[in-house]
Amino acid sequence: MKPDNNDAKRAIAKDTVAVHAGRMSREHFGAVNTPVYRASTILYDNFEALDAADAPFIYGRLGTPTSKSLEDAINALEGAARTVVCPSGINAITTAILAVCKAGDHLLVTDTCYDPTRTFCDRYLRRWGVETTYYDPLIGARIGELFRANTRAVFCESPGSLTFEVQDMPAIAAAAHAKGASVLLDNTWATPLFFNAFAHGADLSVQAATKYVGGHADVMIGYVSANESHAKSLRDTHHDLGLYASGDDCFLALRGLRTMAVRLYRHQETALKLVRWLKARPEVARVLYPALEDDPGHAIWKRDFRGASGLFGVVLNPVSREAVAAFFDGLALFGRGYSWGGYESLIVPAHIRRTATEFPAEGPVLRIHSGLEDPDDLIADLDSAFARLREESG
Numbered sequence: 001m002k003p004d005n006n007d008a009k010r011a012i013a014k015d016t017v018a019v020h021a022g023r024m025s026r027e028h029f030g031a032v033n034t035p036v037y038r039a040s041t042i043l044y045d046n047f048e049a050l051d052a053a054d055a056p057f058i059y060g061r062l063g064t065p066t067s068k069s070l071e072d073a074i075n076a077l078e079g080a081a082r083t084v085v086c087p088s089g090i091n092a093i094t095t096a097i098l099a100v101c102k103a104g105d106h107l108l109v110t111d112t113c114y115d116p117t118r119t120f121c122d123r124y125l126r127r128w129g130v131e132t133t134y135y136d137p138l139i140g141a142r143i144g145e146l147f148r149a150n151t152r153a154v155f156c157e158s159p160g161s162l163t164f165e166v167q168d169m170p171a172i173a174a175a176a177h178a179k180g181a182s183v184l185l186d187n188t189w190a191t192p193l194f195f196n197a198f199a200h201g202a203d204l205s206v207q208a209a210t211k212y213v214g215g216h217a218d219v220m221i222g223y224v225s226a227n228e229s230h231a232k233s234l235r236d237t238h239h240d241l242g243l244y245a246s247g248d249d250c251f252l253a254l255r256g257l258r259t260m261a262v263r264l265y266r267h268q269e270t271a272l273k274l275v276r277w278l279k280a281r282p283e284v285a286r287v288l289y290p291a292l293e294d295d296p297g298h299a300i301w302k303r304d305f306r307g308a309s310g311l312f313g314v315v316l317n318p319v320s321r322e323a324v325a326a327f328f329d330g331l332a333l334f335g336r337g338y339s340w341g342g343y344e345s346l347i348v349p350a351h352i353r354r355t356a357t358e359f360p361a362e363g364p365v366l367r368i369h370s371g372l373e374d375p376d377d378l379i380a381d382l383d384s385a386f387a388r389l390r391e392e393s394g
Helices: 005-009 016-018 063-079 089-098 115-125 140-146 169-178 228-240 247-279 300-302 322-330 373-392
Strands: 084-088 105-108 131-135 151-157 182-186 204-207 222-226 284-288 311-316 346-349 365-369
Touching: 005 311, 016 063, 016 247, 063 084, 063 247, 084 089, 084 228, 089 115, 089 182, 089 204, 089 228, 115 131, 115 222, 131 140, 131 284, 140 169, 151 169, 169 182, 228 247, 247 284, 247 311, 247 373, 322 346, 322 373
Parallel strands: 105 131, 105 151, 151 182, 182 204
Antiparallel strands: 084 222, 204 222, 284 311, 311 365, 346 365
């Protein structure tokens, strides 16, 4: 049935976009999912075709129908002019930075960034003549005071890695753009379903798609999306660095994208139940989760975000290392592993590294990812862990 004018003008929800965007069924004999293309060489029909500027595919590293389906879907979900797919999340982060920075530039990076981002800035950007200054994630519009004549970009991550501070992205973006600087955002925690990066001032939006896009702990992949003004620079950087994500990984990411909305709502529901239970525990000093009404970042989160994912932090009251080990070592449902965003619940100790700010913690800090298990089972697992902690503590 052909939609009437009112239906045609109605904006489609992002949950629906995630299901439908990028599908190439017509080109693939009706198949709902674009098949996996494993290709290096692309053959051309004739001599003239070799020089054609509009060839849809040129060489396997530069894209196949599988990667194009994924990129098209992400473009629609992000509202982007261009998306490039990378072999991992940290590779997506470094690609975004290299798309805007050159030798002699100055980069502002949130002090709560993902630790490998800091390592790249300190170890490699410094070697290449790019200076990095780390800033307080809560600085907001005052970030304008940190700009220099050669400040090229501001790198944001909101909420912050491990400690979950929410940044005032519109204020930071306005200050940056007034100085002619680009705004980069690691938006992995919220995904484009729960936070619209471009609507809040980002020029480049980064996802460690290994996490919620993949969703099943079996793919390493990342992506960077650009607005119109940054599309060419992003495309050229990705092309020149020879970056490539395999057809198999693109297929898995695209399949994960189709169910991401359903999974995210369940992750959020479970996380809220866990954090409210944890807040009442005598062993817990604080819970770090901006969806909580008393979280310091809640007001900005409520203003700018559509939801909260399943990742949060817990600050314990002072306790020995042996007691923490006892807490961890008997867990039956929470895996101990340095990732998140998959279907499984995970827990790790949080090792916080700061240079511009301090994070005062009453005791050990834990990072928890709430998976898709029954939340009551997860609570029972944590309850047993706290019993072991108390026993070890005497």
